[in-house]
Amino acid sequence: MESPHEISRKYSAASKPLGEYSTLMVVFSVLSALFALLLKASGRSFPDRVPLSDVLLLGVASHKISRLLAKDKVTSPLRAPFTRYEEPAGPAEVEEEPRGRGLQRTVGEMISCPYCLDVWVAAALSAGLVVLPRPMRFVCTVFSAVALSDFLQGAYARDLGSK
Numbered sequence: 001m002e003s004p005h006e007i008s009r010k011y012s013a014a015s016k017p018l019g020e021y022s023t024l025m026v027v028f029s030v031l032s033a034l035f036a037l038l039l040k041a042s043g044r045s046f047p048d049r050v051p052l053s054d055v056l057l058l059g060v061a062s063h064k065i066s067r068l069l070a071k072d073k074v075t076s077p078l079r080a081p082f083t084r085y086e087e088p089a090g091p092a093e094v095e096e097e098p099r100g101r102g103l104q105r106t107v108g109e110m111i112s113c114p115y116c117l118d119v120w121v122a123a124a125l126s127a128g129l130v131v132l133p134r135p136m137r138f139v140c141t142v143f144s145a146v147a148l149s150d151f152l153q154g155a156y157a158r159d160l161g162s163k
């Protein structure tokens with residue numbers, strides 16, 4: 001059987017932290033299983049289906065929260081232990097690079113990437129929707145409204161720039 005180092009070396013010529021990625025996948029899986037067990041222990045269950053309106057609300061809110069956590073200037077202190085500031089990246093956003101080695105770097109990759117954060121945020125919002133549907137719909141509505149506002153701000157700025 002190949003060692004993890006050999007597998008990583010054969011996977012890509014560039015160094016890829018497959019072990020650390022595996023650790024993050026295990027953490028996500030354990031948290032998901034723990035949520036399911038706690039939900040069952042509380043006597044609750046997952047819904048049979050989720051209305052399309054909730055899927056859309058969760059999707060837009062997940063997008064905005066992931067972008068806010070990964071790129072917003074104001075949330076830089078959350079990322080600072082794992083990333084290094086590079087440059088501005090658009091309205092109220094920054095570009096950062098992961099820093100350090102091992103798990104520190106891997107967490108830096110994840111928290112500076114809105115696409116990488118989406119699954120974690122969507123899972124957390126979905127879990128919240130199962131446990132506390134009314135407050136979670138309100139939270140998702142707020143962040144969905146902010147995403148819509150961002151889109152309109154960008155369209156307005158582009159329109160002014162074309163005149």
